[in-house]
Amino acid sequence: MENKRVDDHEIQTTVPVRVDRFGFVKHEQNPPEALMSSKSASEYEREERRIRKWRKMIGVGGSDWKHYVRRKPHVVKRRIRKGIPDCLRGLVWQLISGSRDLLLMNPGVYEQLVIYETSASELDIIRDISRTFPSHVFFQQRHGPGQRSLYNVLKAYSVFDRDVGYVQGMGFIAGLLLLYMSEEDAFWLLVALLKGAVHSPMEGLYLAGLPLVQQYLFQFDHLVKEQLPKLGEHFAQEMINPSMYASQWFITVFSYSFPFHLAIRIWDVFLYEGVKIVFKVGLALLKYCHDDLVKLPFEKLIHGLRNFPEDALNPDVLLPLAYSIKVSKSLEDLKQEYEKQTAKTVEGLVKQEKQQP
Protein backbone atom coordinates (compact mmCIF):
# COMPACT_ATOMS: atom_id res chain seq x y z
CA MET A 1 0.00 0.00 0.00
CA GLU A 2 2.96 2.27 0.75
CA ASN A 3 3.72 2.11 -2.94
CA LYS A 4 0.88 4.42 -3.83
CA ARG A 5 -0.52 5.43 -7.17
CA VAL A 6 0.21 9.08 -7.65
CA ASP A 7 -2.50 10.89 -9.51
CA ASP A 8 -1.53 13.06 -12.45
CA HIS A 9 -2.92 16.31 -11.14
CA GLU A 10 -4.63 15.62 -7.86
CA ILE A 11 -2.04 15.09 -5.16
CA GLN A 12 0.71 17.53 -5.88
CA THR A 13 3.38 15.53 -4.13
CA THR A 14 6.55 13.78 -5.11
CA VAL A 15 7.25 12.14 -1.78
CA PRO A 16 5.54 8.80 -1.12
CA VAL A 17 2.07 9.26 0.31
CA ARG A 18 1.80 7.97 3.84
CA VAL A 19 -1.38 6.05 4.49
CA ASP A 20 -2.91 4.57 7.61
CA ARG A 21 -3.62 0.86 7.99
CA PHE A 22 -6.87 1.23 6.05
CA GLY A 23 -5.35 3.10 3.12
CA PHE A 24 -6.40 6.65 4.00
CA VAL A 25 -3.79 9.33 3.37
CA LYS A 26 -2.32 10.53 6.63
CA HIS A 27 -2.51 14.18 7.49
CA GLU A 28 0.24 16.04 9.32
CA GLN A 29 -1.52 15.81 12.63
CA ASN A 30 -1.26 12.21 13.60
CA PRO A 31 -4.59 10.44 13.80
CA PRO A 32 -5.15 8.03 16.66
CA GLU A 33 -3.08 5.38 14.98
CA ALA A 34 -1.05 4.64 18.06
CA LEU A 35 -3.95 2.37 19.07
CA MET A 36 -2.90 -0.37 16.69
CA SER A 37 0.57 0.43 15.42
CA SER A 38 2.68 -1.30 18.01
CA LYS A 39 1.09 -4.50 19.18
CA SER A 40 2.70 -6.45 21.93
CA ALA A 41 3.41 -10.14 21.39
CA SER A 42 0.57 -11.22 23.64
CA GLU A 43 -1.89 -8.99 21.86
CA TYR A 44 -0.73 -10.44 18.60
CA GLU A 45 -1.30 -13.95 19.88
CA ARG A 46 -4.75 -13.09 21.14
CA GLU A 47 -5.63 -11.69 17.74
CA GLU A 48 -4.42 -14.94 16.13
CA ARG A 49 -6.57 -17.03 18.46
CA ARG A 50 -9.54 -14.84 17.67
CA ILE A 51 -9.07 -15.34 13.94
CA ARG A 52 -8.83 -19.11 14.42
CA LYS A 53 -12.09 -19.12 16.33
CA TRP A 54 -13.75 -17.12 13.59
CA ARG A 55 -12.41 -19.39 10.87
CA LYS A 56 -13.85 -22.38 12.63
CA MET A 57 -17.20 -20.65 12.96
CA ILE A 58 -17.30 -19.79 9.28
CA GLY A 59 -16.01 -23.07 7.83
CA VAL A 60 -14.53 -23.40 4.37
CA GLY A 61 -15.94 -20.59 2.20
CA GLY A 62 -18.77 -20.01 4.63
CA SER A 63 -20.02 -23.60 4.62
CA ASP A 64 -20.55 -23.89 8.38
CA TRP A 65 -21.81 -20.38 8.98
CA LYS A 66 -25.57 -20.83 8.76
CA HIS A 67 -25.44 -23.92 10.89
CA TYR A 68 -23.40 -22.11 13.54
CA VAL A 69 -25.68 -19.08 13.60
CA ARG A 70 -28.73 -21.28 14.04
CA ARG A 71 -27.13 -23.21 16.88
CA LYS A 72 -25.46 -20.35 18.72
CA PRO A 73 -26.90 -17.00 17.69
CA HIS A 74 -25.82 -15.37 20.95
CA VAL A 75 -22.21 -16.39 20.56
CA VAL A 76 -22.23 -14.94 17.07
CA LYS A 77 -23.80 -11.71 18.28
CA ARG A 78 -21.28 -11.37 21.09
CA ARG A 79 -18.33 -12.01 18.83
CA ILE A 80 -19.55 -9.58 16.18
CA ARG A 81 -19.99 -6.90 18.80
CA LYS A 82 -16.33 -7.33 19.70
CA GLY A 83 -15.42 -6.69 16.07
CA ILE A 84 -14.97 -9.03 13.12
CA PRO A 85 -11.28 -9.72 12.35
CA ASP A 86 -10.34 -7.40 9.52
CA CYS A 87 -9.05 -10.20 7.28
CA LEU A 88 -12.44 -11.97 7.44
CA ARG A 89 -14.64 -8.89 7.47
CA GLY A 90 -15.54 -8.88 3.77
CA LEU A 91 -16.62 -12.52 3.80
CA VAL A 92 -18.55 -12.28 7.08
CA TRP A 93 -20.35 -9.14 5.94
CA GLN A 94 -21.60 -11.03 2.90
CA LEU A 95 -22.75 -13.93 5.04
CA ILE A 96 -24.63 -11.93 7.64
CA SER A 97 -26.25 -9.52 5.19
CA GLY A 98 -27.71 -12.28 3.03
CA SER A 99 -25.90 -10.91 -0.02
CA ARG A 100 -24.01 -14.13 -0.67
CA ASP A 101 -27.32 -15.92 -1.31
CA LEU A 102 -28.49 -13.17 -3.65
CA LEU A 103 -25.27 -13.45 -5.61
CA LEU A 104 -25.62 -17.21 -5.99
CA MET A 105 -29.25 -16.93 -7.03
CA ASN A 106 -28.59 -14.32 -9.71
CA PRO A 107 -25.64 -15.39 -11.84
CA GLY A 108 -24.75 -13.00 -14.65
CA VAL A 109 -27.20 -10.32 -13.56
CA TYR A 110 -24.56 -7.88 -12.34
CA GLU A 111 -22.59 -8.12 -15.56
CA GLN A 112 -25.73 -7.49 -17.55
CA LEU A 113 -26.51 -4.34 -15.53
CA VAL A 114 -22.99 -2.97 -15.84
CA ILE A 115 -22.36 -3.66 -19.50
CA TYR A 116 -25.64 -3.46 -21.34
CA GLU A 117 -27.90 -1.08 -19.50
CA THR A 118 -27.81 2.70 -19.37
CA SER A 119 -28.94 4.79 -16.45
CA ALA A 120 -30.38 8.28 -16.11
CA SER A 121 -28.09 8.78 -13.12
CA GLU A 122 -24.80 8.32 -14.95
CA LEU A 123 -23.88 12.01 -14.96
CA ASP A 124 -24.71 12.43 -11.29
CA ILE A 125 -22.61 9.42 -10.41
CA ILE A 126 -19.66 10.68 -12.44
CA ARG A 127 -19.83 14.05 -10.73
CA ASP A 128 -19.51 12.41 -7.34
CA ILE A 129 -16.98 9.70 -8.11
CA SER A 130 -13.82 11.67 -7.36
CA ARG A 131 -15.55 13.18 -4.34
CA THR A 132 -16.13 9.90 -2.54
CA PHE A 133 -13.41 9.04 -0.02
CA PRO A 134 -11.04 11.42 -1.86
CA SER A 135 -8.39 10.77 0.76
CA HIS A 136 -8.25 7.00 0.22
CA VAL A 137 -5.51 5.65 -2.07
CA PHE A 138 -7.89 3.21 -3.75
CA PHE A 139 -10.30 5.95 -4.84
CA GLN A 140 -7.81 8.73 -5.44
CA GLN A 141 -6.58 7.93 -8.91
CA ARG A 142 -8.72 9.46 -11.65
CA HIS A 143 -10.31 6.62 -13.65
CA GLY A 144 -8.26 4.17 -11.60
CA PRO A 145 -9.59 0.76 -10.51
CA GLY A 146 -11.19 2.18 -7.36
CA GLN A 147 -13.15 4.87 -9.15
CA ARG A 148 -14.10 2.49 -11.94
CA SER A 149 -15.51 -0.14 -9.62
CA LEU A 150 -17.33 2.50 -7.58
CA TYR A 151 -18.90 3.82 -10.76
CA ASN A 152 -19.91 0.33 -11.88
CA VAL A 153 -21.57 -0.61 -8.60
CA LEU A 154 -23.52 2.65 -8.37
CA LYS A 155 -24.56 2.56 -11.99
CA ALA A 156 -25.64 -1.05 -11.72
CA TYR A 157 -27.74 -0.24 -8.69
CA SER A 158 -29.32 2.78 -10.37
CA VAL A 159 -30.44 0.49 -13.19
CA PHE A 160 -31.48 -2.34 -10.90
CA ASP A 161 -33.75 0.00 -8.95
CA ARG A 162 -34.75 2.95 -11.09
CA ASP A 163 -36.99 4.44 -8.38
CA VAL A 164 -33.99 4.92 -6.17
CA GLY A 165 -31.48 5.51 -8.95
CA TYR A 166 -28.41 7.14 -7.52
CA VAL A 167 -28.57 9.32 -4.42
CA GLN A 168 -25.65 11.19 -2.86
CA GLY A 169 -24.56 9.20 0.14
CA MET A 170 -24.86 5.80 -1.50
CA GLY A 171 -21.34 6.33 -2.82
CA PHE A 172 -19.88 6.24 0.68
CA ILE A 173 -21.67 2.99 1.45
CA ALA A 174 -20.57 1.40 -1.82
CA GLY A 175 -17.06 2.77 -1.28
CA LEU A 176 -16.82 1.27 2.17
CA LEU A 177 -17.97 -2.11 0.87
CA LEU A 178 -15.50 -2.02 -2.03
CA LEU A 179 -12.61 -1.79 0.40
CA TYR A 180 -13.60 -5.27 1.61
CA MET A 181 -14.99 -7.11 -1.41
CA SER A 182 -15.29 -7.28 -5.19
CA GLU A 183 -17.59 -5.11 -7.25
CA GLU A 184 -20.16 -7.80 -7.75
CA ASP A 185 -20.19 -8.73 -4.06
CA ALA A 186 -20.53 -5.06 -3.10
CA PHE A 187 -23.42 -4.65 -5.50
CA TRP A 188 -25.35 -7.56 -4.02
CA LEU A 189 -24.70 -6.35 -0.51
CA LEU A 190 -26.13 -2.99 -1.50
CA VAL A 191 -29.18 -4.81 -2.89
CA ALA A 192 -29.50 -6.87 0.30
CA LEU A 193 -29.52 -3.71 2.41
CA LEU A 194 -31.80 -1.55 0.32
CA LYS A 195 -34.28 -4.31 -0.46
CA GLY A 196 -34.21 -5.75 3.03
CA ALA A 197 -32.83 -9.29 2.67
CA VAL A 198 -32.42 -9.74 6.43
CA HIS A 199 -33.54 -6.53 8.14
CA SER A 200 -36.08 -3.89 7.20
CA PRO A 201 -35.29 -2.37 3.78
CA MET A 202 -33.21 0.80 3.65
CA GLU A 203 -34.41 2.07 0.30
CA GLY A 204 -36.73 4.58 1.99
CA LEU A 205 -33.62 6.53 2.95
CA TYR A 206 -33.09 7.36 -0.71
CA LEU A 207 -36.54 7.46 -2.30
CA ALA A 208 -38.12 10.77 -3.32
CA GLY A 209 -38.90 12.82 -0.22
CA LEU A 210 -36.43 10.73 1.82
CA PRO A 211 -39.31 9.25 3.85
CA LEU A 212 -37.20 6.96 6.00
CA VAL A 213 -34.75 9.74 6.86
CA GLN A 214 -37.70 11.79 8.10
CA GLN A 215 -38.98 8.88 10.17
CA TYR A 216 -35.59 8.10 11.70
CA LEU A 217 -35.03 11.75 12.59
CA PHE A 218 -38.44 11.89 14.24
CA GLN A 219 -37.63 8.76 16.23
CA PHE A 220 -34.18 9.99 17.16
CA ASP A 221 -35.51 13.36 18.29
CA HIS A 222 -37.93 11.65 20.66
CA LEU A 223 -35.34 9.17 21.90
CA VAL A 224 -33.05 12.05 22.89
CA LYS A 225 -35.87 13.68 24.83
CA GLU A 226 -36.75 10.38 26.45
CA GLN A 227 -33.28 9.15 27.37
CA LEU A 228 -31.34 12.39 27.80
CA PRO A 229 -34.06 14.80 28.98
CA LYS A 230 -31.70 17.53 30.13
CA LEU A 231 -29.91 17.61 26.78
CA GLY A 232 -33.20 17.33 24.94
CA GLU A 233 -34.43 20.43 26.71
CA HIS A 234 -31.20 22.28 25.93
CA PHE A 235 -31.55 21.33 22.26
CA ALA A 236 -35.11 22.67 22.26
CA GLN A 237 -33.98 25.93 23.80
CA GLU A 238 -31.20 26.36 21.28
CA MET A 239 -33.52 25.24 18.49
CA ILE A 240 -31.37 22.34 17.50
CA ASN A 241 -33.03 19.38 15.86
CA PRO A 242 -31.49 16.13 14.65
CA SER A 243 -31.72 17.04 10.98
CA MET A 244 -28.94 19.55 11.70
CA TYR A 245 -26.47 16.88 12.75
CA ALA A 246 -27.80 13.34 12.39
CA SER A 247 -29.22 12.99 8.88
CA GLN A 248 -25.90 11.80 7.48
CA TRP A 249 -25.56 9.28 10.29
CA PHE A 250 -28.60 7.49 8.92
CA ILE A 251 -28.08 8.17 5.20
CA THR A 252 -24.56 6.72 5.20
CA VAL A 253 -24.63 4.59 8.36
CA PHE A 254 -21.68 6.54 9.78
CA SER A 255 -19.51 5.88 6.73
CA TYR A 256 -19.37 9.63 6.04
CA SER A 257 -17.16 11.92 8.12
CA PHE A 258 -16.51 9.41 10.88
CA PRO A 259 -13.15 7.75 11.53
CA PHE A 260 -12.92 4.64 9.41
CA HIS A 261 -11.85 2.32 12.23
CA LEU A 262 -15.04 3.26 14.06
CA ALA A 263 -17.26 3.08 10.96
CA ILE A 264 -16.34 -0.54 10.21
CA ARG A 265 -16.98 -1.64 13.78
CA ILE A 266 -20.43 -0.04 13.57
CA TRP A 267 -20.98 -1.79 10.25
CA ASP A 268 -20.15 -5.18 11.78
CA VAL A 269 -23.04 -4.74 14.19
CA PHE A 270 -25.28 -2.91 11.74
CA LEU A 271 -25.24 -5.79 9.28
CA TYR A 272 -26.07 -8.36 11.95
CA GLU A 273 -28.47 -6.42 14.16
CA GLY A 274 -29.93 -3.79 11.86
CA VAL A 275 -30.48 -0.05 12.04
CA LYS A 276 -31.02 -0.06 15.82
CA ILE A 277 -27.27 0.28 16.24
CA VAL A 278 -27.28 3.61 14.40
CA PHE A 279 -29.70 5.00 16.98
CA LYS A 280 -27.69 3.48 19.80
CA VAL A 281 -24.38 4.88 18.60
CA GLY A 282 -25.96 8.28 18.04
CA LEU A 283 -27.36 8.29 21.56
CA ALA A 284 -24.07 7.00 22.97
CA LEU A 285 -22.20 9.90 21.35
CA LEU A 286 -24.60 12.38 22.90
CA LYS A 287 -24.46 10.61 26.23
CA TYR A 288 -20.67 10.50 26.29
CA CYS A 289 -20.42 14.23 25.56
CA HIS A 290 -23.54 15.13 27.52
CA ASP A 291 -21.95 17.31 30.20
CA ASP A 292 -20.11 19.40 27.63
CA LEU A 293 -22.98 19.67 25.18
CA VAL A 294 -25.51 20.98 27.71
CA LYS A 295 -23.31 24.02 28.29
CA LEU A 296 -22.85 25.04 24.67
CA PRO A 297 -24.75 27.78 22.81
CA PHE A 298 -26.12 27.25 19.30
CA GLU A 299 -23.06 27.56 17.04
CA LYS A 300 -20.69 25.76 19.36
CA LEU A 301 -23.29 23.08 19.88
CA ILE A 302 -23.67 22.46 16.15
CA HIS A 303 -19.91 22.38 15.83
CA GLY A 304 -19.63 19.98 18.74
CA LEU A 305 -22.24 17.67 17.25
CA ARG A 306 -20.27 17.47 14.02
CA ASN A 307 -16.82 17.20 15.57
CA PHE A 308 -16.84 14.78 18.45
CA PRO A 309 -13.65 14.54 20.48
CA GLU A 310 -11.22 11.74 19.71
CA ASP A 311 -11.87 9.83 22.93
CA ALA A 312 -15.60 9.69 22.18
CA LEU A 313 -14.84 8.10 18.81
CA ASN A 314 -12.80 5.23 20.24
CA PRO A 315 -14.83 2.14 19.31
CA ASP A 316 -13.84 0.28 22.47
CA VAL A 317 -15.35 3.06 24.56
CA LEU A 318 -18.25 4.16 22.40
CA LEU A 319 -19.61 0.76 21.37
CA PRO A 320 -19.97 -0.77 24.86
CA LEU A 321 -21.83 2.40 25.84
CA ALA A 322 -24.04 2.04 22.75
CA TYR A 323 -24.80 -1.62 23.57
CA SER A 324 -25.98 -0.60 27.03
CA ILE A 325 -28.68 1.69 25.59
CA LYS A 326 -32.04 0.04 24.98
CA VAL A 327 -34.11 1.35 22.11
CA SER A 328 -36.18 -1.47 20.56
CA LYS A 329 -39.43 -0.87 22.39
CA SER A 330 -39.32 2.92 22.01
CA LEU A 331 -38.41 2.67 18.34
CA GLU A 332 -41.45 0.52 17.68
CA ASP A 333 -43.80 2.87 19.59
CA LEU A 334 -42.34 5.95 17.92
CA LYS A 335 -42.67 4.39 14.50
CA GLN A 336 -46.37 3.88 15.08
CA GLU A 337 -46.73 7.41 16.39
CA TYR A 338 -44.93 8.75 13.34
CA GLU A 339 -47.12 6.76 10.98
CA LYS A 340 -50.24 8.05 12.72
CA GLN A 341 -48.98 11.61 12.43
CA THR A 342 -48.05 11.41 8.77
CA ALA A 343 -51.36 9.74 7.97
CA LYS A 344 -53.12 12.67 9.63
CA THR A 345 -51.10 15.21 7.65
CA VAL A 346 -51.89 13.44 4.41
CA GLU A 347 -55.56 13.31 5.36
CA GLY A 348 -55.48 17.03 6.11
CA LEU A 349 -53.92 17.79 2.77
CA VAL A 350 -56.50 15.72 0.95
CA LYS A 351 -59.30 17.53 2.79
CA GLN A 352 -57.81 20.91 1.97
CA GLU A 353 -57.64 19.99 -1.66
CA LYS A 354 -61.25 18.86 -1.68
CA GLN A 355 -62.37 22.14 -0.16
CA GLN A 356 -60.65 24.14 -2.84
CA PRO A 357 -62.73 23.93 -5.99
Added chain:
Amino acid sequence: MARTGNKNIQAKLVVLGDMGTGKTSLVLRFVKGQFHDYEESTIGAAFFTQVLSLPDAAIKFDVWDTAGQERYHSLAPMYYRGAAAAIVVYDITNMDSFERGKKWVQQLQRHGNASMVVALVANKSDLESNRVVENEEGERYAKENHLLFFEASAKTAHNVNELFYEIAKAVAVASLNQQSGMKLQRRPDDLGRRLFCCSS
Protein backbone atom coordinates in the same frame (compact mmCIF):
# COMPACT_ATOMS: atom_id res chain seq x y z
CA MET B 1 -16.13 41.32 19.73
CA ALA B 2 -16.53 44.46 17.60
CA ARG B 3 -15.30 47.87 18.71
CA THR B 4 -17.49 50.00 20.90
CA GLY B 5 -20.31 51.69 19.10
CA ASN B 6 -20.23 49.07 16.39
CA LYS B 7 -22.97 46.61 15.83
CA ASN B 8 -22.73 42.85 15.95
CA ILE B 9 -25.12 41.21 13.59
CA GLN B 10 -25.68 37.50 13.43
CA ALA B 11 -27.03 36.29 10.13
CA LYS B 12 -28.03 32.88 8.87
CA LEU B 13 -26.75 32.25 5.35
CA VAL B 14 -27.78 29.28 3.23
CA VAL B 15 -25.90 28.00 0.19
CA LEU B 16 -27.99 26.28 -2.49
CA GLY B 17 -27.32 24.94 -5.98
CA ASP B 18 -26.88 21.82 -8.06
CA MET B 19 -24.44 19.09 -7.03
CA GLY B 20 -20.81 19.63 -7.94
CA THR B 21 -21.18 23.38 -8.56
CA GLY B 22 -18.72 24.19 -5.77
CA LYS B 23 -20.92 25.24 -2.85
CA THR B 24 -18.67 23.72 -0.23
CA SER B 25 -15.55 24.96 -2.01
CA LEU B 26 -16.83 28.55 -2.01
CA VAL B 27 -17.63 28.34 1.68
CA LEU B 28 -14.28 26.76 2.54
CA ARG B 29 -12.44 29.40 0.52
CA PHE B 30 -14.29 32.08 2.50
CA VAL B 31 -14.05 30.45 5.92
CA LYS B 32 -10.64 28.76 5.79
CA GLY B 33 -8.95 30.14 2.69
CA GLN B 34 -8.54 26.57 1.44
CA PHE B 35 -9.34 24.77 -1.78
CA HIS B 36 -9.33 21.08 -2.71
CA ASP B 37 -9.79 19.88 -6.27
CA TYR B 38 -11.96 17.01 -5.09
CA GLU B 39 -13.99 18.21 -2.17
CA GLU B 40 -15.96 15.38 -0.56
CA SER B 41 -19.66 15.44 -1.57
CA THR B 42 -21.81 17.03 1.11
CA ILE B 43 -24.38 14.68 2.59
CA GLY B 44 -27.30 16.33 4.39
CA ALA B 45 -25.76 19.71 5.12
CA ALA B 46 -22.62 21.21 6.63
CA PHE B 47 -22.35 24.13 9.02
CA PHE B 48 -19.69 26.85 9.26
CA THR B 49 -19.34 30.20 10.96
CA GLN B 50 -17.30 33.20 9.93
CA VAL B 51 -17.17 36.82 11.08
CA LEU B 52 -16.80 39.57 8.54
CA SER B 53 -16.02 43.12 9.63
CA LEU B 54 -17.54 46.10 7.90
CA PRO B 55 -16.55 49.69 8.79
CA ASP B 56 -19.46 50.06 11.20
CA ALA B 57 -20.62 46.55 11.93
CA ALA B 58 -19.39 43.00 12.35
CA ILE B 59 -21.47 40.34 10.64
CA LYS B 60 -21.30 36.85 11.99
CA PHE B 61 -22.43 34.39 9.37
CA ASP B 62 -23.94 31.05 10.34
CA VAL B 63 -23.49 29.24 7.06
CA TRP B 64 -25.60 26.22 6.11
CA ASP B 65 -23.99 24.49 3.17
CA THR B 66 -26.51 22.08 1.68
CA ALA B 67 -26.38 18.88 -0.37
CA GLY B 68 -26.97 19.71 -4.01
CA GLN B 69 -28.75 16.74 -5.47
CA GLU B 70 -32.39 17.13 -6.43
CA ARG B 71 -33.35 14.24 -4.13
CA TYR B 72 -32.30 16.28 -1.10
CA HIS B 73 -34.66 19.05 -2.06
CA SER B 74 -37.13 18.13 0.66
CA LEU B 75 -34.57 18.91 3.37
CA ALA B 76 -33.77 22.39 2.02
CA PRO B 77 -36.64 24.43 3.52
CA MET B 78 -35.39 23.95 7.05
CA TYR B 79 -32.06 25.49 6.03
CA TYR B 80 -33.39 28.52 4.17
CA ARG B 81 -36.26 29.16 6.58
CA GLY B 82 -35.36 32.25 8.56
CA ALA B 83 -32.18 32.87 6.59
CA ALA B 84 -31.03 36.47 6.20
CA ALA B 85 -29.13 35.64 3.03
CA ALA B 86 -28.84 32.94 0.40
CA ILE B 87 -26.17 32.15 -2.16
CA VAL B 88 -27.38 30.26 -5.21
CA VAL B 89 -24.47 28.68 -7.04
CA TYR B 90 -24.17 27.40 -10.58
CA ASP B 91 -21.25 26.16 -12.62
CA ILE B 92 -20.41 28.15 -15.77
CA THR B 93 -19.45 24.91 -17.55
CA ASN B 94 -22.83 23.29 -16.95
CA MET B 95 -26.07 24.68 -18.39
CA ASP B 96 -28.28 22.36 -16.30
CA SER B 97 -26.79 23.80 -13.15
CA PHE B 98 -27.81 27.30 -14.30
CA GLU B 99 -31.38 26.11 -14.86
CA ARG B 100 -31.37 24.44 -11.48
CA GLY B 101 -30.10 27.69 -9.96
CA LYS B 102 -33.04 29.57 -11.44
CA LYS B 103 -35.38 27.08 -9.81
CA TRP B 104 -33.78 27.74 -6.43
CA VAL B 105 -34.20 31.47 -6.95
CA GLN B 106 -37.88 30.99 -7.73
CA GLN B 107 -38.35 28.83 -4.68
CA LEU B 108 -36.68 31.41 -2.45
CA GLN B 109 -38.84 34.17 -3.92
CA ARG B 110 -41.92 32.14 -3.17
CA HIS B 111 -41.04 30.72 0.23
CA GLY B 112 -38.11 32.68 1.67
CA ASN B 113 -38.17 35.86 3.76
CA ALA B 114 -39.19 38.93 1.84
CA SER B 115 -36.08 40.71 3.12
CA MET B 116 -33.68 37.89 2.28
CA VAL B 117 -30.54 38.97 0.44
CA VAL B 118 -30.00 36.61 -2.47
CA ALA B 119 -26.77 36.34 -4.44
CA LEU B 120 -26.38 34.40 -7.67
CA VAL B 121 -22.89 33.04 -8.14
CA ALA B 122 -21.43 31.79 -11.41
CA ASN B 123 -18.67 29.59 -10.05
CA LYS B 124 -15.63 28.04 -11.74
CA SER B 125 -14.74 31.22 -13.64
CA ASP B 126 -11.25 29.74 -13.97
CA LEU B 127 -12.60 27.19 -16.46
CA GLU B 128 -13.13 29.78 -19.18
CA SER B 129 -12.35 27.39 -22.02
CA ASN B 130 -15.22 25.12 -20.98
CA ARG B 131 -17.73 27.87 -20.43
CA VAL B 132 -21.28 27.29 -21.65
CA VAL B 133 -23.17 29.88 -19.58
CA GLU B 134 -22.23 33.35 -20.76
CA ASN B 135 -21.55 36.02 -18.17
CA GLU B 136 -24.29 38.23 -19.64
CA GLU B 137 -26.89 35.49 -19.26
CA GLY B 138 -26.28 35.19 -15.56
CA GLU B 139 -26.02 38.90 -15.12
CA ARG B 140 -29.27 39.56 -16.95
CA TYR B 141 -31.14 36.96 -14.94
CA ALA B 142 -29.78 38.38 -11.71
CA LYS B 143 -30.77 41.90 -12.68
CA GLU B 144 -34.31 40.90 -13.62
CA ASN B 145 -34.69 39.18 -10.27
CA HIS B 146 -32.93 41.76 -8.12
CA LEU B 147 -30.12 39.47 -7.07
CA LEU B 148 -26.50 40.24 -6.35
CA PHE B 149 -24.40 38.66 -9.06
CA PHE B 150 -20.80 37.47 -9.10
CA GLU B 151 -18.69 35.38 -11.35
CA ALA B 152 -16.29 33.72 -8.99
CA SER B 153 -13.79 30.93 -8.63
CA ALA B 154 -13.36 29.07 -5.39
CA LYS B 155 -10.20 27.59 -6.91
CA THR B 156 -8.41 30.88 -7.64
CA ALA B 157 -10.29 32.83 -4.95
CA HIS B 158 -11.48 35.25 -7.63
CA ASN B 159 -14.36 37.37 -6.27
CA VAL B 160 -14.98 35.14 -3.24
CA ASN B 161 -14.26 37.74 -0.58
CA GLU B 162 -16.06 40.35 -2.65
CA LEU B 163 -19.12 38.13 -2.75
CA PHE B 164 -19.32 37.71 1.01
CA TYR B 165 -18.45 41.35 1.60
CA GLU B 166 -21.32 42.56 -0.58
CA ILE B 167 -23.71 40.13 1.08
CA ALA B 168 -22.59 41.38 4.48
CA LYS B 169 -23.22 44.98 3.44
CA ALA B 170 -26.67 44.17 2.12
CA VAL B 171 -27.49 42.16 5.25
CA ALA B 172 -26.40 45.07 7.45
CA VAL B 173 -28.71 47.42 5.56
CA ALA B 174 -31.58 44.95 5.69
CA SER B 175 -31.08 44.45 9.40
CA LEU B 176 -31.23 48.22 9.99
CA ASN B 177 -34.48 48.47 8.07
CA GLN B 178 -35.81 45.48 9.86
CA GLN B 179 -34.96 46.96 13.25
CA SER B 180 -36.63 50.28 12.66
CA GLY B 181 -39.60 48.63 11.00
CA MET B 182 -40.59 45.99 13.50
CA LYS B 183 -39.59 44.21 16.60
CA LEU B 184 -37.93 40.89 16.15
CA GLN B 185 -39.07 38.22 18.47
CA ARG B 186 -38.00 34.73 19.19
CA ARG B 187 -40.14 32.44 17.21
CA PRO B 188 -39.70 29.01 18.68
CA ASP B 189 -41.67 27.37 15.89
CA ASP B 190 -38.96 28.10 13.39
CA LEU B 191 -35.44 29.37 13.23
CA GLY B 192 -36.59 32.97 13.20
CA ARG B 193 -34.08 34.24 15.66
CA ARG B 194 -31.33 33.16 13.36
CA LEU B 195 -32.45 35.80 10.90
CA PHE B 196 -30.75 38.64 12.72
CA CYS B 197 -29.64 39.08 16.26
CA CYS B 198 -28.10 42.36 17.03
CA SER B 199 -26.28 43.77 19.98
CA SER B 200 -24.81 47.21 20.00
